[in-house]
Amino acid sequence: MPVYVNLRLVAEETVHLEGELPVAEFGADYQDEIIHFDQPLKYSLDVDRQPDGLLVAGSLSTSVGCECARCLQPFRFPIELEHFAALAELKGEEAITIEGEFGDLTPLLREDIYLGLPANPLCRPDCRGLPEKASARDLRLEESPPDGSSPWTALDQLKL
Numbered sequence: 001m002p003v004y005v006n007l008r009l010v011a012e013e014t015v016h017l018e019g020e021l022p023v024a025e026f027g028a029d030y031q032d033e034i035i036h037f038d039q040p041l042k043y044s045l046d047v048d049r050q051p052d053g054l055l056v057a058g059s060l061s062t063s064v065g066c067e068c069a070r071c072l073q074p075f076r077f078p079i080e081l082e083h084f085a086a087l088a089e090l091k092g093e094e095a096i097t098i099e100g101e102f103g104d105l106t107p108l109l110r111e112d113i114y115l116g117l118p119a120n121p122l123c124r125p126d127c128r129g130l131p132e133k134a135s136a137r138d139l140r141l142e143e144s145p146p147d148g149s150s151p152w153t154a155l156d157q158l159k160l
């Protein structure tokens with residue numbers, strides 16, 4: 001269920017909304033190879049009537065599953081918005097969807113969560129990438145053919 005605010009109620013007083021938004025409501029259509037939404041979004045919000053809409057303010061938190069951009073290891077990335085604030089317009093092009101006496105605040109929350117996502121997720125700031133691959137490459141370089149089939153062998157023999 002989306003995050004709905006009762007417009008009749010908020011016209012009279014501050015409305016407090018608290019709960020968990022299922023992944024299906026905010027992250028299901030987010031397509032990314034290295035970031036996966038798999039946890040609900042926890043919200044605690046106060047909604048106040050303003051002259052030009054509704055002020056929605058409070059905290060949002062969730063965490064996403066990421067793959068490190070350097071070493072490809074999976075890790076959790078927490079998203080904590082302690083001071084979320086947005087204006088929900090009730091008229092015009094940017095207006096929120098209104099069904100009956102309820103306004104849908106979900107898109108506002110979704111937008112800020114997407115903005116909080118890491119552009120280049122790293123398992124830790126100093127991740128050095130894939131050490132196994134690098135050492136395998138070094139090993140191959142050090143291995144010289146033991147049977148003397150190197151192109152230099154002929155040259156060495158000339159010098160003799």
Ligand SMILES: [Zn+2]
Binds near residue numbers: 071073124
């Ligand atoms: Zn890493």
